[in-house]
Amino acid sequence: MKNAQMVSVFQDAPAAGAGASGVAAPVLDVCQLGLVLRTVVWVECVVVVACMFGAMHFEDWLLRTALVTGGALPATLAWLLVACSLRHRLAALGLGWQSAVAVVLGALAGVLACAMVALSQAGAPAPWLASASAGGLLSAVVVVALVLRARSQREADAAAQLADLQSRIRPHFLFNTLNSAIALVRAEPDKAELLLEDLSDLFRHALVDQGASVGLEQEIALAQRYLAIERVRFGDRLRVTWQVDPDAGVARVPSLLLQPLVENAVRHGVEPSASGADIGITVQRRRSVVVITVTNTVPAGPGPGGAGVALRNVRERLALLHDVQGQFSSGLKDGVFQVRVEVPL
Structure with missing residues (x-):
C-alpha cells in the first residue's frame, strides 16, 4: 500500500466533531488549567504594558496597574467560566458563530471590568466603549490561539493514526502474524481464529477515527490484543x-x-x-x-x-x-x- 493511499484514508472524512472549517469543535474549550493560567497571565501582561501609557512616574504606573488589574482579572475569570460552561452548547455551532460568541462575551467582560474600576473611582468618567472594544479584541486573540491549537491537535492525531497504520502493515509484522495463524489452523483452529480477530481489531482501530480522546480502558484492551498477537510469535x-x-x-x-x-x-x-x-x-x-x-x-x-x-x-x-x-x-x-x-x- 502506498503512503498516499494511507493518507487518503484519514483525509476522506473530517475529524469527529469537526465543523465546516475542519477544526475540531468546540473551539472554546478553555476548561483546562493550563489554558486558564496562560490566558490570565497574558491579559495581565497586556494590562501592565497598557498602564505604562499616561503614567507620570513609577508609583503612578503601579497604582494604575493595580487599579486596572482589579477589574481585568475578575472579568477575565468570568469570561473563562462562562466560555467553559457553554462549550458543549457551542460545539453544535460553526467556527464563525463560536468566534462571534467569544467576542461578544469578551466585550461584556470588558464592560464588567470597566464597571468595577468605575466603582473604585467615584465620579471619574468611565471609558465604556474602549473597555468593550478591548475586551472583544483580547477575546478574538484568544480564539485565534485556540483555533491554531485545535488544528495542531488534529494534525498530531492524524499523524499518529498514519504512523500506527503503517506499523500495522509492516511487511514483517503482517507476514509473521499470518504465518502464525497458518501454523495454528490445523493444530489449534480456535487459537488461529482468535489471532485473526485480534489482527482485524488492530486494523479497524487504526482505520476508524477515534476522536481526540478515548477512555483508558479502551487503550488497555487494544494493548492486550496487540500483546496477544505477539505472544503467539515470541512465546515464552x-x-x-x-x-x-x-x-x-x-x-x-x-x-x-x-x-x-x-x-x-x-x-x-x-x-x-x-x-x-x-x-x-x-x-x-x-x-x-x-x-x-x-x-x-x-x-x-x-x-x-x-x-x-x-x-x-x-x-x-x-x-x-x-x-x-x-x-x-x-x-x-x-x-x-x-x-x-x-x-x-
Missing part, C-alpha cells in the same frame, strides 16, 4: 505483567497512547534478545491523577533506535489534550527502560 520470550486499577479506566487519554508504548517495549526489549524480556504495564489511580507506567528490560544498552519518534508523538498529543496536567517522562536505568505518563481524571 514475551513475559508480560499487568497491574491495572479498575477505578482508573475512566480517565481520558489521547487515542493510540498505550499501544505504541507497548509496541516499543516489544521491539526494543523482546525482539533483539534471545532470552526475551520482561514487560510491565501498571495503571494506578492516585486521587485525581492516573499514573501509567510501561517498563521493559533491554538486552544491552538502550537498544536500536526508532523509539524516539513514537515517544515524541505520544508526548506532544498528551500535552495538547491535557496541557500542564499531563506529564510524560522516559529513561533507561539499570537495564530497564521506563515510560511514565500522568493524566488527570
Whole structure:
C-alpha cells in the first residue's frame, strides 16, 4: 500500500466533531488549567504594558496597574467560566458563530471590568466603549490561539493514526502474524481464529477515527490484543505483567497512547534478545491523577533506535489534550527502560 493511499484514508472524512472549517469543535474549550493560567497571565501582561501609557512616574504606573488589574482579572475569570460552561452548547455551532460568541462575551467582560474600576473611582468618567472594544479584541486573540491549537491537535492525531497504520502493515509484522495463524489452523483452529480477530481489531482501530480522546480502558484492551498477537510469535520470550486499577479506566487519554508504548517495549526489549524480556504495564489511580507506567528490560544498552519518534508523538498529543496536567517522562536505568505518563481524571 502506498503512503498516499494511507493518507487518503484519514483525509476522506473530517475529524469527529469537526465543523465546516475542519477544526475540531468546540473551539472554546478553555476548561483546562493550563489554558486558564496562560490566558490570565497574558491579559495581565497586556494590562501592565497598557498602564505604562499616561503614567507620570513609577508609583503612578503601579497604582494604575493595580487599579486596572482589579477589574481585568475578575472579568477575565468570568469570561473563562462562562466560555467553559457553554462549550458543549457551542460545539453544535460553526467556527464563525463560536468566534462571534467569544467576542461578544469578551466585550461584556470588558464592560464588567470597566464597571468595577468605575466603582473604585467615584465620579471619574468611565471609558465604556474602549473597555468593550478591548475586551472583544483580547477575546478574538484568544480564539485565534485556540483555533491554531485545535488544528495542531488534529494534525498530531492524524499523524499518529498514519504512523500506527503503517506499523500495522509492516511487511514483517503482517507476514509473521499470518504465518502464525497458518501454523495454528490445523493444530489449534480456535487459537488461529482468535489471532485473526485480534489482527482485524488492530486494523479497524487504526482505520476508524477515534476522536481526540478515548477512555483508558479502551487503550488497555487494544494493548492486550496487540500483546496477544505477539505472544503467539515470541512465546515464552514475551513475559508480560499487568497491574491495572479498575477505578482508573475512566480517565481520558489521547487515542493510540498505550499501544505504541507497548509496541516499543516489544521491539526494543523482546525482539533483539534471545532470552526475551520482561514487560510491565501498571495503571494506578492516585486521587485525581492516573499514573501509567510501561517498563521493559533491554538486552544491552538502550537498544536500536526508532523509539524516539513514537515517544515524541505520544508526548506532544498528551500535552495538547491535557496541557500542564499531563506529564510524560522516559529513561533507561539499570537495564530497564521506563515510560511514565500522568493524566488527570
